[in-house]
Amino acid sequence: MSDKTPTIYDVARAAGVAPSTVSRAFSRPDRVNVDTAAMIRATAAALGYRTNPLARALPTGQTSMIALATADITNPYYFEIIRGAQDAAAERGYTTLLSDAQESVTRERESIERAIPTVEGIVLASTRMSDSAIRMVAKQRPLIVINRDITDVPHVVADHAMSVRQAVDHLVGLGHRHITYLSGPDAAWVNAMRWRALRSYAAEHEVQVRRVGPYPPTATGGRQAAEEFRDHRTSAVIAYNDLLAIGFIRRLVSFGARVPQDVSVVGFDNIFVTQLTSPEITSVAPPLRTLGSMAVHNLLALIGGASPTTGRPLALPTRLYARGSTGAAPTRRRAWRSVTSPAPRESATTPGNRLPSPD
Amino acid sequence: MSDKTPTIYDVARAAGVAPSTVSRAFSRPDRVNVDTAAMIRATAAALGYRTNPLARALPTGQTSMIALATADITNPYYFEIIRGAQDAAAERGYTTLLSDAQESVTRERESIERAIPTVEGIVLASTRMSDSAIRMVAKQRPLIVINRDITDVPHVVADHAMSVRQAVDHLVGLGHRHITYLSGPDAAWVNAMRWRALRSYAAEHEVQVRRVGPYPPTATGGRQAAEEFRDHRTSAVIAYNDLLAIGFIRRLVSFGARVPQDVSVVGFDNIFVTQLTSPEITSVAPPLRTLGSMAVHNLLALIGGASPTTGRPLALPTRLYARGSTGAAPTRRRAWRSVTSPAPRESATTPGNRLPSPD
DNA sequence: GTGAAAGCGCTAACAG
DNA sequence: CTGTTAGCGCTTTCAC
Numbered sequence: 233m234s235d236k237t238p239t240i241y242d243v244a245r246a247a248g249v250a251p252s253t254v255s256r257a258f259s260r261p262d263r264v265n266v267d268t269a270a271m272i273r274a275t276a277a278a279l280g281y282r283t284n285p286l287a288r289a290l291p292t293g294q295t296s297m298i299a300l301a302t303a304d305i306t307n308p309y310y311f312e313i314i315r316g317a318q319d320a321a322a323e324r325g326y327t328t329l330l331s332d333a334q335e336s337v338t339r340e341r342e343s344i345e346r347a348i349p350t351v352e353g354i355v356l357a358s359t360r361m362s363d364s365a366i367r368m369v370a371k372q373r374p375l376i377v378i379n380r381d382i383t384d385v386p387h388v389v390a391d392h393a394m395s396v397r398q399a400v401d402h403l404v405g406l407g408h409r410h411i412t413y414l415s416g417p418d419a420a421w422v423n424a425m426r427w428r429a430l431r432s433y434a435a436e437h438e439v440q441v442r443r444v445g446p447y448p449p450t451a452t453g454g455r456q457a458a459e460e461f462r463d464h465r466t467s468a469v470i471a472y473n474d475l476l477a478i479g480f481i482r483r484l485v486s487f488g489a490r491v492p493q494d495v496s497v498v499g500f501d502n503i504f505v506t507q508l509t510s511p512e513i514t515s516v517a518p519p520l521r522t523l524g525s526m527a528v529h530n531l532l533a534l535i536g537g538a539s540p541t542t543g544r545p546l547a548l549p550t551r552l553y554a555r556g557s558t559g560a561a562p563t564r565r566r567a568w569r570s571v572t573s574p575a576p577r578e579s580a581t582t583p584g585n586r587l588p589s590p591d
Numbered sequence: 592m593s594d595k596t597p598t599i600y601d602v603a604r605a606a607g608v609a610p611s612t613v614s615r616a617f618s619r620p621d622r623v624n625v626d627t628a629a630m631i632r633a634t635a636a637a638l639g640y641r642t643n644p645l646a647r648a649l650p651t652g653q654t655s656m657i658a659l660a661t662a663d664i665t666n667p668y669y670f671e672i673i674r675g676a677q678d679a680a681a682e683r684g685y686t687t688l689l690s691d692a693q694e695s696v697t698r699e700r701e702s703i704e705r706a707i708p709t710v711e712g713i714v715l716a717s718t719r720m721s722d723s724a725i726r727m728v729a730k731q732r733p734l735i736v737i738n739r740d741i742t743d744v745p746h747v748v749a750d751h752a753m754s755v756r757q758a759v760d761h762l763v764g765l766g767h768r769h770i771t772y773l774s775g776p777d778a779a780w781v782n783a784m785r786w787r788a789l790r791s792y793a794a795e796h797e798v799q800v801r802r803v804g805p806y807p808p809t810a811t812g813g814r815q816a817a818e819e820f821r822d823h824r825t826s827a828v829i830a831y832n833d834l835l836a837i838g839f840i841r842r843l844v845s846f847g848a849r850v851p852q853d854v855s856v857v858g859f860d861n862i863f864v865t866q867l868t869s870p871e872i873t874s875v876a877p878p879l880r881t882l883g884s885m886a887v888h889n890l891l892a893l894i895g896g897a898s899p900t901t902g903r904p905l906a907l908p909t910r911l912y913a914r915g916s917t918g919a920a921p922t923r924r925r926a927w928r929s930v931t932s933p934a935p936r937e938s939a940t941t942p943g944n945r946l947p948s949p950d
Numbered sequence: 951g952t953g954a955a956a957g958c959g960c961t962a963a964c965a966g
Numbered sequence: 967c968t969g970t971t972a973g974c975g976c977t978t979t980c981a982c
Contacts, residue, residue, distance in 0.1 A: 239974090239975055239976085240975070240976065241975080249952075249953085250952065250953045250954075251953090251954095251975090251976085252952075252953065252954080252955090252976090252977080252978080253951085253952055253953075254976095255975090255976060255977060255978085256951095256952085256977090256978095258976095259976085259977070260977095263951080263952095264951070264952085265951055265952085268951080268952085282708065283975090283976080284708055284974095284975055284976075285708055285709060286645060286648050286649055286654065286708065286709065286974090286975080286976095287649060287958095287974070287975035287976045287977090288975080288976055288977075289645050289958090289976090290645055290646055290649055290957095290958045290959070290960090290974090290975080290976070290977090291957070291958045291975090291976060291977045291978075292958085292976085292977065292978095293958085295645065305664075305670070305673060305689075306667075306670040306673075306674070306863075308665075308667075311664070311665040314664060314665075314691070315665070315691075315693070318691060327688070327705060327706070327709075329686070329688060330664075330689040332673070332674075332677060334674070346686060347686070349641065349643055349644055349645065350644055350645065350686075451866070451867055478867050479867075482867070482869070485869070504665075505864055505867055507810070508810060508837050508838075508841070508864055508867070508868055509867055509868055509869070510841070510844075510868070510869050598958090598959055598960085599959070599960065600959080608968075608969085609968065609969045609970075610959090610960085610969090611960090611961075611962085611968075611969065611970080611971095612967090612968055612969075613960095614959090614960060614961060614962090615961090615967095615968085617960095618960085618961070619961095622967075622968095623967070623968080624967060624968085627967085627968085642959090642960080643958095643959055643960070645958090645959080645960095646958070646959035646960045646961090646974095647959080647960055647961075648960090648974090649958090649959080649960070649961090649973095649974045649975070649976095650959090650960060650961045650962075650973075650974045651960085651961065651962090651974085652974085951982105952981105952982085953980105953981085953982080954979105954980090954981085954982100955978100955979095955980090955981105956977105956978085956979085956980105957976105957977090957978090957979105958975105958976090958977085958978105959974105960973105960974090961972100961973090961974085962971100962972085962973090962974105963970105963971090963972085963973105964969105964970085964971085964972105965968100965969085965970080965971100966967105966968085966969080966970095
């Protein structure tokens with residue numbers, strides 16, 4: 233009883249067949265007599281044999297691994313994307329290699345470079361790379377991009393126009409006619425999409441919109457935004473993402489404003505934190521999980537040899553969750569209530585306060 | 592110009608040397624003449640050659656990959672652990688395969704089983720597996736466990752006794768003499784440690800402690816806890832983790848209690864969300880990042896052939912961050928202020944509300 | 951349906 | 967220091 237992990241040769245000897253037959257029994261069971269196959273599996277099990285994915289990968293190139301590249305794993309935005317992607321991958325026997333760029337383009341490229349030889353395909357979730365860099369990668373491995381529309385590179389996107397309509401409709405329904413958009417990073421494709429959609433949709437509905445920013449897509453960015461908003465108020469605000477919305481509200485409240493009585497705020501992404509704040513944040517949810525799983529499905533199709541240009545990709549529908557941060561527009565503009573209780577302590581110096589969001 | 596990825600043979604031919612020399616030039620540069628090495632690297636670069644990690648792994652078994660197994664990637668608790676681990680791994684040229692059990696023991700075992708053949712070692716962060724199952728894995732690959740003390744299995748742990756002392760000292764300093772501990776999952780090793788430490792430390796300081804629970808380590812669990820706490824109040828509460836603390840406070844406030852005026856609450860882990868709530872949560876921070884990096888360092892040492900029993904592992908120090916959820920003990924017990932404004936909407940039905948925490 | 955034999959790309963003795 | 971020669975464990979023609 234050797235203590236080395238058994239190989240097909242060990243199984244072959246024990247089963248009295250050729251190694252190639254053992255190989256087939258595992259990789260192409262249909263090409264083997266059912267009885268021999270069963271027998272082989274039995275003796276293999278008895279020996280504790282398990283196929284070695286590395287050895288298999290060498291001649292075939294099939295590593296059964298795909299990479300999911302994120303800009304920052306610690307961003308709640310990715311949670312559902314990751315889940316969706318991993319589930320879809322696991323279902324097909326694929327392992328997902330999660331890579332984390334930590335918000336650095338350099339690291340992103342490095343980790344992708346390192347992943348390329350080991351994976352069969354790549355999903356890029358909110359990459360910071362340039363279009364040309366992305367195309368470069370796409371040349372080396374099948375690739376799907378999430379939430380970014382690059383010509384000639386297959387992608388899956390949420391319906392950004394719809395998400396903006398939902399936010400605006402919600403606010404208009406509450407009587408708001410003036411909206412401020414808290415802009416996210418200029419580099420974020422989604423940010424540009426949202427603002428464009430917002431402006432054109434607002435125009436159709438006699439709603440005034442204004443844009444401020446850009447701000448980093450973090451709670452800290454939101455606080456900044458509140459400082460500037462103070463002098464240019466509107467009854468309603470749409471923030472690039474939830475973290476921005478949260479930071480914004482916290483600072484606003486410290487100024488004596490009431491949310492939603494004085495100001496209504498809508499965020500995007502519907503990260504879980506929206507339900508842990510007071511008030512909870514009204515948020516438009518992209519179908520994150522579906523984006524993740526669909527990206528992987530398409531990627532596996534690509535790997536399987538599907539043609540990359542299977543018609544225009546569809547935009548996945550979004551949904552608004554109405555919560556406590558939005559309410560009826562104030563009937564007339566009034567001064568914010570003065571601060572009665574001391575403003576909540578803000579621990580600006582405590583670490584871990586940053587928590588950027590991409591997309 | 593072939594469009595296949597070049598191999599050492601292509602490089603060898605182009606450079607006029609033997610393939611093995613090319614191999615050496617990359618894997619053991621010291622065993623090759625500096626000039627030839629330089630020449631080889633140059634022609635390799637010209638051809639666009641890159642070593643194939645898969646092919647290298649086959650004869651050597653060195654995949655340059657380690658696995659980091661988590662119970663739930665979407666739990667903020669892991670953020671810093673992941674960062675610490677990945678950084679330490681990357682520094683040594685290792686790629687980290689993040690596995691996510693999604694809170695299921697079955698999935699955890701499956702994903703570990705699948706990872707084993709591809710990785711050189713494994714870090715288990717707050718596993719749900721039994722000691723014996725863990726030992727089983729440890730037999731197959733070098734293994735380090737985070738925050739769990741298993742005999743004969745190397746591990747790195749935070750100083751749980753210290754963390755509890757910090758929480759108690761903080762509360763006692765504010766005048767509290769009665770503490771309720773909101774218990775986490777029975778299965779969580781850390782939970783048991785904390786309660787034990789709490790009881791013995793409180794005994795030395797004439798502080799009364801009581802334990803309630805167990806509760807799931809989520810915001811929802813915290814709400815539950817608040818229901819029960821309502822009828823058995825103390826001026827101070829220590830929660831198993833931050834999410835529990837957050838859910839607890841939110842419900843408490845909806846009952847008309849004021850935090851920290853009526854009740855002071857301390858959490859554990861110092862996840863970023865503690866700074867997004869009102870009040871912000873006072874929390875004891877384990878050195879998560881260090882735990883992650885130290886786990887990886889030790890693991891790589893193990894892989895490198897270090898003996899697993901290098902003395903007793905030390906317990907890493909923790910630190911308390913005082914924030915708005917704790918304050919001076921009320922001078923005398925008083926009724927909670929009645930609810931003047933409607934309790935904040937709680938969107939119990941909205942998805943994504945669960946967000947368990949392990950540790 | 952099954953066996954024999956030739957690799958996949960790289961490393962590792964062993965000579966020279 | 968460098969070339970020769972076997973493999974690592976599995977897949978895959980090509981015969982039988």
